[in-house]
Amino acid sequence: MTEWWRGGVIYQVYPRSFQDSTGDGVGDLPGIIDRLDHIASLGVDCIWLSPLTKSPQADMGYDVSDYMAVDPLFGSLQDFDLLIERAHALGLKVIMDQVVSHTSDQHPWFRESCFSRDNAKADWYVWADAKPDGSPPNNWLSVFGGSAWEWHTARKQYYLHNFLTSQPDLNFHNPAVQEAVLDVMRFWLDRGLDGFRLDTVNYYFHDAKLRSNPPLKSLKGLPATNPYDMQSHKFSKSQPENVAWLKKVRKLLDKYPGATTVGEVGDDERGLELMRQYTSGTDLLHQCYSFDFLGPKFTAKHFRSKVEAFFADGETGWPCWSFSNHDVIRHVTRWAPHSVSPADLARQAAALVLTLKGSAGLYQGEELGLPEADILYEELTDPRGIRFWPGDKGRDGCRTPMPWQHDLPHAGFTTGKPWLPVKPAQSALSVDVQNADPDSSLNFYRKFLAWRKTHPALVTGDIAFFNCAEPVLAYRRSAGNKDLICVFNLSPEPRVVKLSKVELALEPVSHNAALAGSSLELGPNGFAILPAPAGEGKVSFRSP
Template identity: 60%
Template sequence: MAEWWRGSVTYQVYPRSFQDSDGDGIGDLAGITARLPHLAALGVDAVWLSPIFKSPMADMGYDVSDYMDVDPLFGDLAAFDVMVARAHELGLKVIIDQVISHSSDQHPFFRESRVSRDNARSDWYVWADGKPDGSPPNNWLSVFGGSAWEWDSRRRQYYLHNFLPSQPDLNFHNPAVQDWALSVLRFWLERGVDGFRLDTVNYYFHDTELRPNGPMPQKENRPPVNPYDMQDHLYSKSRPENPGWLERMRALTDEYPDRTMVGEVGDAPWRNVAIMAEYTQPGRLHMTYSFDMLGPEFTAAHFREKIEGFFQGAPDGWPMWAFSNHDVIRHATRWAEYGAADAVVKLAAAMLLSFEGSVCLYQGEEAGQVETDIAFDELTDPPGIRFWPDYKGRDGCRTPMVWDVSEYGGFSDVKPWLPVKAPQLARNLAAQEGVPGSVLEFYREMLAFRRLHPALRLGRTRFFEVPEPVLAFARGDALACVFNLSPRPVVLAVEGVLTEGAPCHAAHLEAGRLVLGPNGFAFLDADGGLSVSAG
């Protein structure tokens, strides 16, 4: 199918936590293969796997030591091939993470690079002399805390790491590094993957003059938990050389039919949409994925601003929206204050699956899964350990899938790498299977509705002028989507009728008025024009 990715729904699998098949408490490729029928029955188009490559696992696989092999924790290349083949049999595309902005410090290239200043790969990573007083080259900070520079006693220089010191940044100003990275992509394209999720896609290049970053405008006097948030990272990422490199990746990907690339963009809120627009210009990325909807904001104005802002800046570009992923608190917990638990989860699903663009669901959200409360002695996530207790890290959203109500949720027969606790067991999938009104069955219903209505996949968006807490917009010419983002009832004046067979919650029409109960939503259509206004 031409441009299958446009308007698609991708399901993110965090491999360590999806399904353990070999009894070591860690999920693996064989486990993913066994559970693929669940994803097909759910109604998604593609599955995205977080990294499964060889790694010391200092950052749970986002520190790669061999980009062309599978870590034994997850299986091997043969198991990967079986998984891809099974996914394709079920009509699912396969997208894999590519973490090429940085490698593990155990990668052979870095081991060679750090030996001397004149070896064959001495310029494959970002090295710089310290200041005369021995301090780092500049003030750049690491996402995971502290300086972004680490001293290496062998070279008597600092190397750049935007994340852990064990995750040195590759030097994409070096054409040989770019050529190598393209060879990695080609390796996986030849194995039949349908696309790539490019981790930290705006981090590939740094300012060669190493100019210092300035301060970020602060909203309050008290510093944030992580000093990284105090800095405007103007020179350490999102550099002007990046689009040219994206064009090289796109040219390679275009050699293979029906493949796609989606890049993860993370920058200052006022710059994010502009970067997404720039990176999805023709000949660059197919899609960009950002953190714009992964925070605490839950207002109609916020969602409208992000969608309108993207398409105004990139009328020919394409976004991928998500409410949860492996890096943030699950949205069922983030937005719990806005209504009853299941009502908020269903409202969020209906909204997300109505947005113009493609959509990414995170494993477990189809069960209404909530954040796990992780104790300090259960933590594995480096920033969580460093910034405890004000920031508890990312382990709370990474706990195992809960398939049933057994001791470990059907994920494993042994104690998993992260705990399965009672609040998560209460939302197991088996208990929701075939139950009318359950979160699982609602997701299936909403996904089927999106699949059957081309306007939801490809229709342009026109927002209606209605006050908070209502988000209302038309997709295409004849479908209106109306959502009450609060636990209080609202009444709207409308033209149109409830769409036959459409998902609906706490909503009914009476004499030209749409009455929405707490977290209510509805879809309306008409042969003529649609209108929604304050009641």
């Protein structure tokens, strides 16, 4: 099935934190191989591996120094090949991070480029002269703080870095750079990889005129923790030239039947618009995700508006919705104000992301209901957290190791000292504990994913929302005569809604829900999934 990804479920593995096989405190490829049975037991379709390629690890692998080598920290190319083989034998596809908007400053390409202004790779990165007063060429800022421009003494020019100073941006206006990146992708696809998660997919191109960004109009004069959030990034990213480049990527992927792309769109102002643009038709990316559901908003209006906006006007593109990943606070913690029970919230979030129209991304530990870990300043490794503490504590809290066995040191992740600590709150939710509990979050995920596979409407069916008052979110998923109605109480208070049809029955995956005549009673974070009436049968909701 070449379109397995459409409506598929992708499980993100953060290799540093999944399983350590050597005792050095860092997860690795052999460790992932040892735990593939756990991933397969969930019923997901695909694994997304965060960066594995050779790197100085200044940004945990997102600073690549060799695109065609596995970092020794994680193993070898032979380990990678074995992982692909084992995963495929278990029915799992494998995609990996492709970080090509920038490289490490240790990459041979940059070392050559920075040497002089007239070498073979002189134009492979974004270089610019200083203004007459010596200041940077414009006002662009780095995501990790400070100017996005760094002075290089050998070239006597500034180079662009949207992230760390050790992560110089490639110049995608140069066709040679594009061809080199396609060669990198081809290398991994030829090894049997099933596609890529494209990091910062809207950062590839910059404004060739280097025009300064305007201020963000909605800031209302309040300073942000990170000044980057005070600009409208009109010229430093999300440029129109990106579309033609993404078509080249898709053309390459189409030579590998079944291979897919998932683009990460990092743009607070235009995220959904770019998701639509980058996935429209059949000659761009297969799917994209933005940060729309990775923030603090947790209302029926928010979820409905984003999904409806994506599919407006018969949009042919495809989203991949996620609630957590390695860059944001885990959603059980982020949305805690809307819940009285983390376990109930974990189940509701699973049911919601797995019933929306689109593909779904799950982050390791999400199936355990893991909360954000409380990381002390002296335990930090994330450069963002170190720089902006305490206003922004960084991303280490969502990156702590997977807890496998509660009664072992570091919950069975490593026999050494883990690169980030395993806290008691995480150990208490270990896989072994939840395996033994039929009512655990882990077993709920397994049950729900198995049930989902029996309902085509949830994989590729249409979606239509009912008009409900907050905090109730309700929609119908349609595919032939096997339609489903999904109703969610997005609050810590019980809610009752009236149904126009009283002969409906609850699906077994419903939680904190009961039918009493025409009343649907939803407890805190309760949700109900019901078979829809056949044919033209109508269902409506109203407040009691």
